[in-house]
Amino acid sequence: MINPRSLIRALDKHWDAIERIVLLGRDHIAYERDEVLALLGKIYLHESAEQWVERLQHLVNAELLIQMSHSNTLQLNENVRQFVGSLMHEHELGLSDILKARIIDIKTGLDQLHQAMQNRDMAALQQGAVRIDNQLRQILQQLDQDTHAIQDIAERAKAADERMQLACRYREVLDAYDRYVLPMTELMDTGAGGSFYPLLEKAERVLETLAQQLAIQGGLYSHQRLLRQIGFRVKELRQAGLIALKQCTNTLMPLREEIRRHNQLSAAIGQLLGEVRKKGLRKTFPQQSLPIWRKERLVSVAIGPELLTLMEQVRHYQPKAVEFPELMTEDMQIQLERVDEEAIRKHFYQSLPLPDLMRWLADHYSDYQDITLLRLYHTFIRLPDISAIPDQHETRIALKQVAIRHHSHALESL
């Protein structure tokens, strides 16, 4: 019985070793103890022989490695192999027959849904829905894994020594094409021959009708939602199937048809792209190895402060002192005052006509601030029912703080 937590901890601790063992799994089924120890020795260079033995023991105790029956040889725990394999995009090509079987099972699931709807059996409806969803997810996963597996096969063929015979190098590719891509193409034929798309289309229709029925007849919201979610997944699968098939064909065709050029460079690129696909670009190209070039920088030269000081000393330079004016602290704020404008205006209209408006304001309202008088002046000469004519001669008048020179207006009512 595996303890999941200790298994995951061990997986973390010995990840480098597990990664290697999974990769070796392509060519090996099981390992002798000494083989595993040698492998550990290659990975954990700085550890002693005792530590390798300890690691091996730990791997066995945590059941990452388990003993094969009838022998002492060790093999990787199948659960771990699948899990790590899927994380590292290491997959074996699946069987197209499995896809076929799953599709048939979806058909059965749809019938079950119909039946359940007729009987108003909501538990059965739920069961059927989950069953279909499960198959859909498995198909999606398998499509993804198969795409990776096909790319893997293609990359191996591309990266193989370019002097090998084509027939030998392409054996796996041709095999994969005949065994997988051809049946898949048949299965996914959008015409009458295929069963994939008609079925998915039917599934979509059925799910939609059922969801509508459920909405009309009344049903739990969660049940309606369940049906709709599966509907979305069906749509996703239709899309994914098409993409997966296209990608597989695109990958294998140039090899199958023997169009592809082979030389050392194309082999190298094929191999590197495989690594990029699995590990990412950043891990494939160490930063230092990539070609780099100078980044253009604008360089300007200026004399440093040390040199300036030195020059000052040599020339006995005295900086010219400039006195700055003191900050004015006087209260410059405009005082607010109460002006009875209405009364002044009344008085103004009574006094019309006025030969010299400014004089009149200064005579009668000199208590106010200058700024108020000036404002009143401007208000009055703009009154609509007044005609204001500026005087030809300039006059000068001293107010409280300022004296002004102006052509005072003579005012009369229109």
Next chain:
Amino acid sequence: MTIDFAALTQLQPLFKLLSSGAHLNRLKDTELWVELENHQNHYEALFAALGFVLIVDGRGFAYFKTELASTYTGKLTRRLALLLMLLFEYQADQGLHLFQFQQWRLDTPLLGKLWQQYYALFEAEEINSPKTLKEILDSASRVGFLVFEDEVYRLLPAVHRYLDLFEELAQAERPDHDHIKDEAKEDIL
């Protein structure tokens, strides 16, 4: 070694081009290239004295070597490496000779096809549209890996820097490669 400055007639444009980080390509800057080839020793010595390491590659390109990558060049060079790999991969699949890459016309339809076929790898690098591919090529054109003429990009000899790297990395990844070859030879014997 005495350097005759009067003989180095193209010193200024040559230095301007190289110190900006660009690659000098034989086919694009023929005049400068010929000048550089004629006085290679002198230029090398002069630039070395100024603190630049001039690398002249017989396949037709030259550049100043540097060890320091800015974050910008680091990102660009990685993306360019990916783009070049996928381009060569695609062209190999089309049955084209890889080492005649200078004759390829990289136009919008070709970039579109690259994008369609390899979008998963591009998107993993946050290259989210064919437009970004163009931007990468534009940036690479500025440092002399490509040239943009008549609405198409063409690769320049400086691309060999990447191709060398690809082969070198792939070689390093399979240390048992030679070993297998030897075995194969023995089998044949």
